[in-house]
Amino acid sequence: xxxxxxxxxxxxxxxxxxxxxxxxxxxxxxxxxxxxxxxxxxxxxxxxxxxxxxxxxxxxxxxxxxxxxxxxxxxxxxxxxxxxxxxxxxxxxxxxxxxxxxxxxxxxxxxxxxxxxxxxxxxxxxxxxxxxxxxxxxxxxxxxxxxxxxxxxxxxxxxxxxxxxxxxxxxxxxxxxxxxxxxxxxxxxxxxxxxxxxxxxxxxxxxxxxxxxxxxxxxxxxxxxxxxxxxxxxxxxxxxxxxxxxxxxxxxxxxxxxxxxxxxxxxxxxxxxxxxxxxxxxxxxxxxxxxxxxxxxxxxxxxxxxxxxxxxxxxxxxxxxxxxxxxxxxxxxxxxxxxxxxxxxxxxxxxxxxxxxxx
Amino acid sequence: xxxxxxxxxxxxxxxxxxxxxxxxxxxxxxxxxxxxxxxxxxxxxxxxxxxxxxxxxxxxxxxxxxxxxxxxxxxxxxxxxxxxxxxxxxxxxxxxxxxxxxxxxxxxxxxxxxxxxxxxxxxxxxxxxxxxxxxxxxxxxxxxxxxxxxxxxxxxxxxxxxxxxxxxxxxxxxxxxxxxxxxxxxxxxxxxxxxxxxxxxxxxxxxxxxxxxxxxxxxxxxxxxxxxxxxxxxxxxxxxxxxxxxxxxxxxxxxxxxxxxxxxxxxxxxxxxxxxxxxxxxxxxxxxxxxxxxxxxxxxxxxxxxxxxxxxxxxxxxxxxxxxxxxxxxxxxxxxxxxxxxxxxxxxxxxxxxxxxxx
DNA sequence: TCATCTGGTCATGAAATCTAACCAAAAGAA
DNA sequence: TTCTTTTGGTTAGATTTCATGACCAGATGA
Numbered sequence: 037x038x039x040x041x042x043x044x045x046x047x048x049x050x051x052x053x054x055x056x057x058x059x060x061x062x063x064x065x066x067x068x069x070x071x072x073x074x075x076x077x078x079x080x081x082x083x084x085x086x087x088x089x090x091x092x093x094x095x096x097x098x099x100x101x102x103x104x105x106x107x108x109x110x111x112x113x114x115x116x117x118x119x120x121x122x123x124x125x126x127x128x129x130x131x132x133x134x135x136x137x138x139x140x141x142x143x144x145x146x147x148x149x150x151x152x153x154x155x156x157x158x159x160x161x162x163x164x165x166x167x168x169x170x171x172x173x174x175x176x177x178x179x180x181x182x183x184x185x186x187x188x189x190x191x192x193x194x195x196x197x198x199x200x201x202x203x204x205x206x207x208x209x210x211x212x213x214x215x216x217x218x219x220x221x222x223x224x225x226x227x228x229x230x231x232x233x234x235x236x237x238x239x240x241x242x243x244x245x246x247x248x249x250x251x252x253x254x255x256x257x258x259x260x261x262x263x264x265x266x267x268x269x270x271x272x273x274x275x276x277x278x279x280x281x282x283x284x285x286x287x288x289x290x291x292x293x294x295x296x297x298x299x300x301x302x303x304x305x306x307x308x309x310x311x312x313x314x315x316x317x318x319x320x321x322x323x324x325x326x327x328x329x330x331x332x333x334x335x336x337x338x339x340x341x342x343x344x345x346x347x348x349x350x351x352x353x354x355x356x357x358x359x360x361x362x363x364x365x366x367x368x369x370x371x372x373x374x375x376x377x378x379x380x381x382x383x384x385x386x387x388x389x390x391x392x393x394x395x
Numbered sequence: 396x397x398x399x400x401x402x403x404x405x406x407x408x409x410x411x412x413x414x415x416x417x418x419x420x421x422x423x424x425x426x427x428x429x430x431x432x433x434x435x436x437x438x439x440x441x442x443x444x445x446x447x448x449x450x451x452x453x454x455x456x457x458x459x460x461x462x463x464x465x466x467x468x469x470x471x472x473x474x475x476x477x478x479x480x481x482x483x484x485x486x487x488x489x490x491x492x493x494x495x496x497x498x499x500x501x502x503x504x505x506x507x508x509x510x511x512x513x514x515x516x517x518x519x520x521x522x523x524x525x526x527x528x529x530x531x532x533x534x535x536x537x538x539x540x541x542x543x544x545x546x547x548x549x550x551x552x553x554x555x556x557x558x559x560x561x562x563x564x565x566x567x568x569x570x571x572x573x574x575x576x577x578x579x580x581x582x583x584x585x586x587x588x589x590x591x592x593x594x595x596x597x598x599x600x601x602x603x604x605x606x607x608x609x610x611x612x613x614x615x616x617x618x619x620x621x622x623x624x625x626x627x628x629x630x631x632x633x634x635x636x637x638x639x640x641x642x643x644x645x646x647x648x649x650x651x652x653x654x655x656x657x658x659x660x661x662x663x664x665x666x667x668x669x670x671x672x673x674x675x676x677x678x679x680x681x682x683x684x685x686x687x688x689x690x691x692x693x694x695x696x697x698x699x700x701x702x703x704x705x706x707x708x709x710x711x712x713x714x715x716x717x718x719x720x721x722x723x724x725x726x727x728x729x730x731x732x733x734x735x736x737x738x739x740x741x742x743x744x745x746x747x748x749x750x751x752x753x754x
Numbered sequence: 755t756c757a758t759c760t761g762g763t764c765a766t767g768a769a770a771t772c773t774a775a776c777c778a779a780a781a782g783a784a
Numbered sequence: 785t786t787c788t789t790t791t792g793g794t795t796a797g798a799t800t801t802c803a804t805g806a807c808c809a810g811a812t813g814a
Contacts, residue, residue: 045423047444048415053771056407064404076791085406085512085722087772092793109779109791136507137701137717141500148495148507152522155514163511167789171783291707316675316705323682324707342496343702346675348650348683358496412802435760446803451762468760468810 057086057094065103065114071183074104074112126159128369129187133170133194136163140313141341142358143193146213149362150191154369162187174199182208188373191365192222194257209372213365215259216382223372225364228384229259229338230266232354235389236308236336237270243395245306245334246277249297251290251318252310254283260310263338267308280304287317294321305333306395312339315351319394335394340387349393356387406515409726414733416445416453424462424473433463433471456734485518487728488546492529492553495522499671500700501717502552505572508721509550513728521546533558541567547732550724551581553616568731572724574618575741582731584723586715587743588618588697589625594748595667595695595713596629602754604665604693605636608656610649610677611669613642619669622697626667639663646676653680664692665754671698674710678753694753699746708752715746 061084064070074080074095081091095112098104105113136144151161162185168177178199182190190210192199197217203210204220212224240248250267252260264281271279282297284290297304307322309315315337319329327333329349337344340355364383423429433439433454440450454471457463464472495503510520521544527536537558541549549569551558556576562569563579571583599607609626611619623640630638641656643649656663666681668674674696678688686692688708696703699714723742 045428045442046419047442048412048419050412050415051410053407053409056409060405060407069404077793078791083404083406083515085726089794090771106792108793110781111791137504141503141702144500144503144507145496148503148510151507151510155519160514168782173783176782287705287707313702313705316702317707320679320682321707323679324688326685329683341702343500343672343675343700346646346672348646348676348679436762437760448763449802465761467762469812470760 053086053090054093054097057084057090058097060084061094061098062103065098070114070185072114073180073184074114075184076111125188126157126373127187128154128159128161128189128191129185130161130163130191130193131169131181131195131199132163132165133167135165139194140311140339141343142312142339142356145358146361146365147193149359150213150365150369151362153363153366157366157370159369169199170194170196172198174202178202182206189369191369196255196257211365211368211372213361214257215262218261223368223381225361225368225383225385226259227354227356227361228386229262231384232338232387233263233266233268233308234270236338236354237267239395240306240308240334240336241270241274241277243306243334246274247280247302247304248277248306248308249280249282249304250308250310251282251284251314253314254285258310263310284314287314290314290317291321294318295325298322298325298327303332307333307335308338309335310338312337312341312344312353315339315344315353316347319347319351330394340390344392352392352395353390354387355390356385361385404515405517406512408516408729410733411730412445412449413452413456414730416443416449417456417734419443420453420457421462424457429473431473433473435470484545484547485732486546487513487518487520487548487550487732488544489520489522489550489552490528490540490554490558491522491524492526494524498553499698500702501671501698501715504717505720505724506552508718509724509728512722512725516725516729518728528558529553529555531557533561537561541565548728550728555614555616570724570727570731572720573616574621582727582740584720584727584742584744585618586713586720587745588621590743591697591713591746592622592625592627592667593629595697596626598754599665599667599693599695600629600633600636602665602693605633606639606661606663607636607665607667608639608641608663609667609669610641610643610673612673613644617669622669643673646673649673649676650680653677654684657681657684657686662691666692666694667697668694669697671696671700671703671712674698674703674712675706678706678710689753699749703751711751711754712749713746714749715744720744 077088077091081088084091095104099106103115105115107113130147132139154161164181166177166181168174169181188209190203190208192210192212194214195212200212200217200220200222204222210222212222215226215229216222216224248271250264252264268279271277282293284293307318309318315335319335322329322333329335335351337351337353340353344351344353364385368383436447436450440447443450454463458465462474464474466472491498513520523540525536525540527533528540547568549562549567551569551571553573554571559571559576559579559581563581569581571581574585574588575581575583607630609623611623627638630636641652643652666677668677674694678694681688681692688694694710696710696712699712703710703712727742
C-alpha cells in the first residue's frame with residue numbers, strides 16, 4: 037500500500053476570484069438556496085461582494101457546465117434540482133420597498149437593534165428590497181420572492197394593505213413592523229399613533245390654536261390614518277377649531293400646497309406633521325416665507341428623529357425608543373417562529389413627548 | 396461543543412497571495428520543515444512559485460509576529476517555539492463614544508453595511524460604547540475594555556489621537572473608520588476630505604464669493620482638520636478672498652457665533668459646514684434671520700445626509716457611499732485579522748457631489 | 755582577490771478586478 | 785395603451801496586485 041506523504045511546503049493555490057465565485061454559487065445551488073430561478077445579476081453582485089464582470093464570468097461558466105440556462109433578458113434558470121434541504125430554520129427575511137439608505141434614520145436604528153438582538157439568539161436576517169411587492173397587485177412578486185428564498189418568518193416594513201392581505205391569505209409566518217391595516221389580524225409592533233395624535237391635538241388646542249393643518253403623505257403607510265383619526269378626534273372636541281388635512285404626493289407638491297395655504301386670508305397657525313423628514317421641508321419653507329416659528333406658526337412632529345434637535349428652533353416632537361422597538365420585534369419574531377398558529381398580537385409603544393421650541 | 400451554523404451563501408474570501416504565502420510558511424514551520432535557519436529568499440520564491448516582493452511581505456509579517464528573526468545580510472533564523480497565539484476568534488469589536496442613536500445617520504448606515512458583510516463571512520460584531528476611551532488619557536479605560544472582551548480586531552469609530560496612539564503602542568490589531576491622525580500608521584478607511592475641501596473652495600470662488608466662513612466643531616474628529624486644510628488651500632489661491640473659521644462648542648454656541656457674524660458690516664456670503672447636522676442649524680438660523688439662501692448666503696455641506704434632501708432649498712453637499720464604505724472596512728477587517736497590520740493602508744473614498752439649490 | 759551569496763530596494767509592465775456607464779428588450783404598473 | 789422599472793449584455797477607463805528584472809552593499813568562501 038502506498039501512502040502519500042503530506043507535503044510540508046505547499047505553494048499557494050492562487051484561486052482566482054472568478055473561481056471562488058463559482059464555488060460560492062455552486063455551494064448555494066447545492067444547498068437549494070434558490071428555487072427555479074436565480075436572482076438578478078446586480079443583486080448577486082451585492083451579496084457576493086463582487087463586480088459584475090467577475091460575477092458574469094462565473095455565471096457563464098456555470099452555464100457551460102449545464103447547471104444554469106441563460107435566457108436573454110430574463111433571469112437565469114436553475115437546471116439541476118438540488119437536494120432541497122435548505123435550513124430555513126433561523127432566518128428572518130425583511131421586506132422593504134427601498135434600500136436602507138432611503139428609509140428614515142429611526143427605521144434604520146430599529147432594524148439595527150433588531151438584527152443585533154436576533155443575531156445574539158443565533159438568527160440571521162436577510163433584507164430584501166423590492167418595490168413591486170408594495171404595489172396594489174403584489175401577488176406575482178411576492179410569490180416569486182417567498183418561493184425563491186425561504187425563511188422562518190417574514191418581517192414587513194412600511195407595508196401596505198395588499199401585501200398584508202397576501203401574507204394572511206397564504207398563511208405564511210410573518211409580522212408587521214409598523215401599522216397593520218384595519219381588519220387584518222397580523223401580529224405587529226407599532227407606535228401608539230392614535231394616542232399620539234390625540235395628545236398632539238389637545239396640546240395645540242390648549243395653546244390656543246384654532247386653525248390647524250395636518251400634513252401627511254398620500255401613501256397610506258406608517259399608521260398615518262390612525263394618527264389622523266386620533267388628531268381629528270382631539271380637534272373635534274373644540275367646536276370653534278378648523279382642521280385642514282394636507283395630503284401631498286411629493287416634496288415639491290408639499291411646497292406648493294404650503295404656499296397655497298400661506299396665501300389664504302385666515303392663516304393657519306399650527307401644523308401637525310406626520311413624517312419627520314417632511315418636518316424639515318415644512319419648517320424651512322415657513323422660515324423661507326418669513327413666518328416666525330412659533331409666533332406665526334407652531335409645528336409639531338409626530339415622528340421624532342434625532343436631527344430635529346439641530347433645527348433652530350428645536351422641534352417639538354414625539355420620539356419612539358428604537359432600541360425597545362427592535363427588541364419587541366425580535367421577541368415577537370421568535371414567538372411567531374415557534375408557535376404554529378399566528379397569534380395576532382399587537383404591541384403598541386407609546387412615544388415620549390419632547391418639548392421643543394416650536395409650539 | 397459549539398457548532399457554527401453553515402451560512403448558505405458566503406461571499407468569496409479574497410485571500411491575497413501574501414496571506415496564502417504566510418499560511419504556507421506557517422504550515423511548513425510548524426511541521427519543522429527547516430532547522431535553525433530559513434533558505435534564501437530566491438530559493439523560497441522558486442519553491443513557492445511566488446515573486447520576491449510577495450514572499451518578502453510574507454516573511455516580514457512572520458518577523459513581526461515573532462516567528463522569525465531578521466538578520467541583515469544573512470539568513471533568517473527560526474524562533475524556537477512558534478508561539479502561535481493567533482486569536483482566530485472571528486469577532487470584531489467596535490468602539491464608539493456614543494450609542495448608535497447619537498451618531499450621524501450615515502454612520503449608522505455604514506455600521507449596518509459593515510455588520511451585514513462581516514456577518515455573511517461568519518464574523519460577529521460587538522459594539523462597545525465608552526466615553527472614557529475617547530478622553531485625553533484613555534489608558535485605563537482601554538486597558539480594561541480590551542482585557543475584558545477579546546476580539547480579533549478592533550474598529551475605532553470617530554476616534555481621537557490618544558486612543559489611536561494607545562492601540563499602536565500596544566500593537567493590538569485595529570483599524571480606524573474615519574480619519575487616522577497624522578503620523579499614526581494605522582490602517583483606515585476615510586472620505587477624501589482634503590480633495591472635498593478643495594473642490595468646495597473652488598466651487599464657491601467660481602460662484603464669485605469672496606468672504607467665506609468655514610463652520611466646524613471644536614472637537615477634532617471626522618477629518619475636520621484635513622477639510623480645513625483643503626478648503627483653505629483652495630481659498631488661498633484667490634488673493635482677494637477672506638476665510639473665517641468658525642469653531643463652536645455646542646449648538647447654542649454656534650447660534651451665537653452666527654449672530655455675531657451676521658451683525659458684521661461686510662457680511663459673509665458663503666458657508667462651508669463640515670457636519671451635516673449643523674447644516675440644519677446654520678440654514679434654519681439664517682432663514683430665521685431673514686437671510687435668503689442662496690442670494691444672501693450660500694451653504695455647502697461637506698457631509699451628505701439624506702435628510703438634507705428635504706430641506707427647502709435642497710442643500711448642496713458631498714455624499715459618501717455608505718454601502719461601499721462599510722464594504723471596504725469589512726474587507727480591511729478581514730485582512731488585518733489575518734495579518735498583523737500587514738499594510739497600514741489608508742483607503743480614501745471620494746464623495747459624490749450633489750448639486751443642490753443652496754449655492 | 756574575486757566570484758558568489760545574502761537581504762534590501764526600486765522601476766516597469768501585465769493581469770485581474772472594480773466602477774460606472776450605456777443599450778435594448780421585456781415585464782409590469784397605472 | 786403608455787410609462788417606468790428591471791433584465792441581461794457590453795464597453796471603457798481606473799486601480800490594485802503581482803511578476804520581472806535589475807541594482808546595491810556587505811558577507812562568505814575559494
